Amino acid sequence: EAGVTQSPTHLIKTRGQQATLRCSPISGHTSVYWYQQALGLGLQFLLWYDEGEERNRGNFPPRFSGRQFPNYSSELNVNALELEDSALYLCASSLVGNPTYEQYFGPGTRLTVT
Amino acid sequence: DQQVKQNSPSLSVQEGRISILNCDYTNSMFDYFLWYKKYPAEGPTFLISISSIKDKNEDGRFTVFLNKSAKHLSLHIVPSQPGDSAVYFCAGIIFQGGSEKLVFGKGTKLTVNP
Numbered sequence: 001e002a003g004v005t006q007s008p009t010h011l012i013k014t015r016g017q018q019a020t021l022r023c024s025p026i027s028g029h030t031s032v033y034w035y036q037q038a039l040g041l042g043l044q045f046l047l048w049y050d051e052g053e054e055r056n057r058g059n060f061p062p063r064f065s066g067r068q069f070p071n072y073s074s075e076l077n078v079n080a081l082e083l084e085d086s087a088l089y090l091c092a093s094s095l096v097g098n099p100t101y102e103q104y105f106g107p108g109t110r111l112t113v114t
Numbered sequence: 115d116q117q118v119k120q121n122s123p124s125l126s127v128q129e130g131r132i133s134i135l136n137c138d139y140t141n142s143m144f145d146y147f148l149w150y151k152k153y154p155a156e157g158p159t160f161l162i163s164i165s166s167i168k169d170k171n172e173d174g175r176f177t178v179f180l181n182k183s184a185k186h187l188s189l190h191i192v193p194s195q196p197g198d199s200a201v202y203f204c205a206g207i208i209f210q211g212g213s214e215k216l217v218f219g220k221g222t223k224l225t226v227n228p
Binding site: 004033035041042043044045048055056090092102103104105106107108 | 148150155156157158159160163203205214215216217218219220221
């Protein structure tokens with residue numbers, strides 16, 4: 001069974017540009033989560049999508065947005081990039097209703113803003 | 115305000131001995147706790163979870179203990195193996211109004227020496 005996939009692996013942008021990151025969940029999983037792992041800050045929850053709807057949002061500005069498609073894949077968009085947006089962005093998926101709420105993570109997209 | 119704290123950024127143990135990773139939390143509303151393991155260049159992998167109504171959960175070499183009165187949980191790995199060397203994240207889940215909030219600690223880097 002294929003795991004969570006993310007693309008691209010690396011992304012280099014300049015300040016002020018927009019970045020689009022993509023995630024495909026495990027087959028059968030309807031929930032997709034996005035996290036930011038910046039240096040020294042651990043994993044910070046960004047967004048949760050389930051069945052195409054945004055269910056929850058972390059403490060990030062509105063220029064961080066996303067969507068979930070009918071096939072449950074997801075995009076994370078970051079507008080007006082700032083230098084501090086440089087981080088590893090992780091996507092995870094889960095099967096809603098799993099009482100342990102296991103989340104299966106992808107390998108991440110390394111975003112570098114110069 | 116960091117609700118989940120892993121105060122030890124690193125831990126080093128000898129192969130065959132016990133590894134104890136600690137996690138403290140400040141919000142008594144957490145319903146579940148999870149531990150994830152992360153190797154370099156890979157996404158985190160779910161390890162073990164515990165419900166807030168339990169005080170212990172065991173899975174092979176991994177045992178998680180929860181002390182609600184102290185707002186403290188720990189992950190025990192016995193016996194430790196070199197392949198256990200990774201960063202371990204503790205996370206808490208709060209279920210609120212039909213949505214969930216997942217909060218991660220900053221992680222502890224475990225090194226198991228042969």
